[in-house]
Amino acid sequence: xxxxxxxxxxxxxxxxxxxxxxxxxxxxxxxxxxxxxxxxxxxxxxxxxxxxxxxxxxxxxxxxxxxxxxxxxxxxxxxxxxxxxxxxxxxxxxxxxxxxxxxxxxxxxxxxxxxx
Amino acid sequence: xxxxxxxxxxxxxxxxxxxxxxxxxxxxxxxxxxxxxxxxxxxxxxxxxxxxxxxxxxxxxxxxxxxxxxxxxxxxxxxxxxxxxxxxxxxxxxxxxxxxxxxxxxxxxxxxxxxxx
Numbered sequence: 584x585x586x587x588x589x590x591x592x593x594x595x596x597x598x599x600x601x602x603x604x605x606x607x608x609x610x611x612x613x614x615x616x617x618x619x620x621x622x623x624x625x626x627x628x629x630x631x632x633x634x635x636x637x638x639x640x641x642x643x644x645x646x647x648x649x650x651x652x653x654x655x656x657x658x659x660x661x662x663x664x665x666x667x668x669x670x671x672x673x674x675x676x677x678x679x680x681x682x683x684x685x686x687x688x689x690x691x692x693x694x695x696x697x698x699x
Numbered sequence: 700x701x702x703x704x705x706x707x708x709x710x711x712x713x714x715x716x717x718x719x720x721x722x723x724x725x726x727x728x729x730x731x732x733x734x735x736x737x738x739x740x741x742x743x744x745x746x747x748x749x750x751x752x753x754x755x756x757x758x759x760x761x762x763x764x765x766x767x768x769x770x771x772x773x774x775x776x777x778x779x780x781x782x783x784x785x786x787x788x789x790x791x792x793x794x795x796x797x798x799x800x801x802x803x804x805x806x807x808x809x810x811x812x813x814x815x816x
Contacts, residue, residue, distance in 0.1 A: 617804070619742075626703075626790065626807040627742060672742060686732065686744040686755055687805060 585610040587675050589690030596663050597698050604693045606673035607655040613675040616649060616656045617687065621670045630671075631658070660695075668697045701725045703808035705791050711814045712781055720776045720811045722791030731774045732792040732805065733766065735759070742790065748774065781815045788812050 586609040596602045608616075614635035619627035633640045633647045633656065640647050644663075649656040660667055674687040704723045712718050724731050733745040747754040748766055756764075765777045774793075778785055788810045794803040 619807075626809045628807070629804050632804065686747055686757075687734075687742075688744065689742040691741045 585613055585675055585677070585688040587673060587688050587690040589673050589693060591693060592691065593694045593696070595696045595698055598663055598665060600663055602660045602663055602667070602695055604658045604671055604673070604695070605655060606657070606675075606690050608675040608688075609654065610675070610677060611654070612677040615676040616647070617674050617676075618647060618658050619672045619674065619689075621672065621692075623669075627672060663697045665697050665699055668695060670694050703791055703793055703806050705808040705811050707811060708809065709812045709814070711816065714783060714815055715780050718778050718781055718813065720789050720791075720813070722774045722776070722808055723772050724774055724791065724793030725795075725806055726772070727795060728793035728806075729796050730754075730794045730803065731768070732794075733776045734790045734792060734807075735787040736790065736810075737787045745776070781813075783815050786813055786815045
């Protein structure tokens, strides 16, 4: 089955600087890669996702890049703010068809701390 | 904005007891999931459910676990005889049917923290 590795496990960044979190996956059938943000004691919430036919996607201060050949994808947060502090999880899913809906395999999480 | 809801928020039970965790998915969603997260660890898939049957289940989802959609709105996870290692946060999630390029985000509920003593 799919295995998703995530690095680093913790990351401290000065406010205003950029943060990068990296994930690798093992199953070449995976083609949907969401990123979830989880604040302490709360539900995971989707912040951005990418499909395998796209190499990069950006939404304001957040961007995700995907290298399908190397089987890795990364989350980039620019101009970090204190409210970005949270645990971030990458995930992978083999969205096989437009009518299928496969499970998410999550990475181990990155605890991001923004230092004011 | 519609949200997935879960009850109870916290459940404390004795080892060997049965528990039922309840979820109300977003109303027009067709796919339902249970995940769990042991404290400080990653989110792990348990089971997916579509068209009134299990689509896929993980190794964690053994004979002690079952899921049910008893009516048009609820989706439940039952653990027949709880073990200490079942202590975790259990998240329900739901998603709509994928439609062309609008693939299917999974929306998570707030979770039920299960403590087995």
